[in-house]
Amino acid sequence: MATVFVLIVTITLITSLFISEGAVKHIIAQIKDKIDISVYVAPETSPEEMETIKDKLIGMPEVQIVTIVSKEDALEQFKEKHKNDPVLLESLDIVGTNPFYASLDIRANDPEQYAAILEVLNSSSLSDIIYKVDYVEKKTVIEKLSKFITDVNTGGLLIALALGVVAVLVAFNTIRVAIYDASREISIMRLVGASNRFIRGPFIVQGMIAGTIAALASFLVLVLMSYFLAPQIDAATNGFNVFSWFKARAFGLFFAQLASGIALGVISSLIAIRKYLTA
Amino acid sequence: MIFFENISKIYKPDTVALKNVSFQIAINENEFVSIVGKSGAGKTTLIKLLLREEEPTDGKIIYGGKNIAEIKNKELPLFRQKIGCVFQDYRLLPNKTVFENVAYAMELMGATDYEILRDVPRLLEIVGLEDRAKHFPIGLSGGEKQRTAIARALAVRPEVIIADEPTGNLDPYHTRDIISLLEKIYELGTTVILSTHDKAVINSLVRRVITLDNGEIIRDEEKGRFIL
Numbered sequence: 070m071a072t073v074f075v076l077i078v079t080i081t082l083i084t085s086l087f088i089s090e091g092a093v094k095h096i097i098a099q100i101k102d103k104i105d106i107s108v109y110v111a112p113e114t115s116p117e118e119m120e121t122i123k124d125k126l127i128g129m130p131e132v133q134i135v136t137i138v139s140k141e142d143a144l145e146q147f148k149e150k151h152k153n154d155p156v157l158l159e160s161l162d163i164v165g166t167n168p169f170y171a172s173l174d175i176r177a178n179d180p181e182q183y184a185a186i187l188e189v190l191n192s193s194s195l196s197d198i199i200y201k202v203d204y205v206e207k208k209t210v211i212e213k214l215s216k217f218i219t220d221v222n223t224g225g226l227l228i229a230l231a232l233g234v235v236a237v238l239v240a241f242n243t244i245r246v247a248i249y250d251a252s253r254e255i256s257i258m259r260l261v262g263a264s265n266r267f268i269r270g271p272f273i274v275q276g277m278i279a280g281t282i283a284a285l286a287s288f289l290v291l292v293l294m295s296y297f298l299a300p301q302i303d304a305a306t307n308g309f310n311v312f313s314w315f316k317a318r319a320f321g322l323f324f325a326q327l328a329s330g331i332a333l334g335v336i337s338s339l340i341a342i343r344k345y346l347t348a
Numbered sequence: 349m350i351f352f353e354n355i356s357k358i359y360k361p362d363t364v365a366l367k368n369v370s371f372q373i374a375i376n377e378n379e380f381v382s383i384v385g386k387s388g389a390g391k392t393t394l395i396k397l398l399l400r401e402e403e404p405t406d407g408k409i410i411y412g413g414k415n416i417a418e419i420k421n422k423e424l425p426l427f428r429q430k431i432g433c434v435f436q437d438y439r440l441l442p443n444k445t446v447f448e449n450v451a452y453a454m455e456l457m458g459a460t461d462y463e464i465l466r467d468v469p470r471l472l473e474i475v476g477l478e479d480r481a482k483h484f485p486i487g488l489s490g491g492e493k494q495r496t497a498i499a500r501a502l503a504v505r506p507e508v509i510i511a512d513e514p515t516g517n518l519d520p521y522h523t524r525d526i527i528s529l530l531e532k533i534y535e536l537g538t539t540v541i542l543s544t545h546d547k548a549v550i551n552s553l554v555r556r557v558i559t560l561d562n563g564e565i566i567r568d569e570e571k572g573r574f575i576l
Contacts, residue, residue: 120360254441254442257439258441258452260399260439261429261453262457263425264422264425265422
C-alpha cells in the first residue's frame with residue numbers, strides 16, 4: 070500500500086513538472102508577443118513604399134509579423150492613450166499639424182533576432198527612408214527578457230531533474246523497506262530450497278502491479294485536478310488551458326506514466342532484492 | 349551417508365561452537381538419530397553447517413559422497429531440496445495457507461499442478477491436518493503449525509528430515525504427537541535427525557543418541573538415553 074502510494078506521488082509529481090513546463094512555455098510565448106520594435110520612416114515616405122518595406126521584412130525568416138502604423142493611426146493611438154490628459158491633448162492643438170511619423174511595428178520570432186533584422190535594414194537601400202528605430206531604447210529590456218527566458222528554461226529543467234531524482238529515490242527506498250519487511254519470508258524460502266528465480270519472481274510481479282496501479286491512479290488524479298483547476302490556472306497564466314493541454318496529450322502521457330510506473334516498480338524491486346539472493 | 353569429519357566452528361572472536369566433531373549417519377538405510385545437549389552445546393550449529401547456512405572453520409561435511417563446501421551457490425537450492433527441515437519456530441510462510449505452504453515446497457521442485465493436487469491432500473492426511481488446509485498459520489495451534497512444517501518437509505520426498513528442536517514451543521501432548529509423527533516417517537523409510545534437549549523425548553525413543561557438550565561429542569550410543 071505504501072509502495073503504491075509513494076509511486077503515485079512520484080509519477081504525479083513528474084507529470085506535473087511536464088505540465089508546468091507547458092504553462093511556462095505559454096507564459097514565455099505571451100511575453101515574447103509583447104516585445105516588438107518600431108521602425109519610423111521619413112515623413113515623405115509614400116504608403117506604397119511602406120508596403121514595399123513591409124513585404125521585404127515579411128520575407129525574412131526571423132520576422133513573425135509586421136504592422137504598418139500610418140501617421141493618422143499614430144495620432145489616433147496617441148489621442149486614445151492620453152484621452153484623460155487634457156494638457157497633452159491641448160498641446161497637440163497648439164502644434165496644429167500631425168507631428169507623428171508613420172512606422173512599421175516588427176515582431177520577431179525570437180527577441181534575440183531583432184539585432185539581425187536591423188542589420189539587414191541598415192545595410193539595405195531602405196536605410197535612407199528609415200528615420201529612427203526605437204530598438205536602442207528597448208534593447209536593454211529585450212536583452213534582459215531574453216536572458217530571463219533562457220534562465221527560466223534552464224532553471225526549470227534543473228529543478229525538474231532534481232525533483233525527479235528525489236522522487237525516484239524515495240520510491241526506491243520505499244520498495245526497499247517493503248522487501249526488507251519480507252526478509253524473514255525470503256530466508257524461509259531459501260531454507261526450503263527456493264532458487265533465486267523463485268524468490269525474485271513474486272517481488273518483480275509485485276513491483277509491476279504496484280507500478281501499474283500507481284500509473285492508473287496518477288492519471289486519474291491528474292485528469293480530475295486539471296479539469297477542476299483549469300479555470301484558475303487559465304486566469305493565472307493568461308490563457309493556458311491545462312485541461313485542453315492534458316487532453317491533447319492524454320494518450321502519450323498515459324503510456325509514459327504506465328511505462329515509467331512499471332519500470333520504477335520493477336527496477337526498484339530488482340535492485341532491492343539482490344541483497345537477499347545467493348550469488 | 350552423511351559424514352562429519354573433524355568439524356570445528358569458531359565464531360569471532362573466540363567462541364568455539366563445535367570442536368573436532370566426527371560422526372556418520374546413513375541415508376539409504378534409514379536411521380533415527382537424536383542429537384542432544386544443553387542449550388549452547390552446538391546442536392543448532394551442526395544443523396546449520398549441514399544445510400550450508402554457515403561454513404565450518406575446519407573439517408568437511410560429506411553428503412552422498414560430495415563435500416558440501418564444493419556445492420556451487422546456484423546448486424544450493426537443489427541440495428536443500430533433498431533435505432526436509434523442521435524448526436522450533438516452524439518457519440511457515442505467513443501469507444500462505446496450510447495447503448499453499450506444503451504446495452510451495454513441491455512447486456520449487458517443479459511439480460505439476462496435478463501432482464500438487466494429488467499429493468498435498470495425502471500429506472496433510474498423514475499429519476492429520478486434512479481439515480485445516482485452508483487455514484493460515486496465524487489461525488493454527490503450535491502443534492498444527494509444526495505438523496504443517498512436517499508435511500512441507502515430506503513434500504519434497506527428502507532423503508533425510510532434520511528436526512531442530514521441533515517440540516521446543518509445544519506442550520507435552522503436542523510434543524508426543526510430533527515425535528510419533530517423526531517416528532512414523534522414519535519407519536516409512538526416511539532418515540530422521542532430531543536435535544533436542546528434551547529428556548523425556550529421548551528416553552522414550554530408545555534410539556541412537558549423539559550427546560554434545562561444549563561443542564564436543566561426549567557420547568554416541570545406539571540405544572541411548574539422555575545423560576549429561
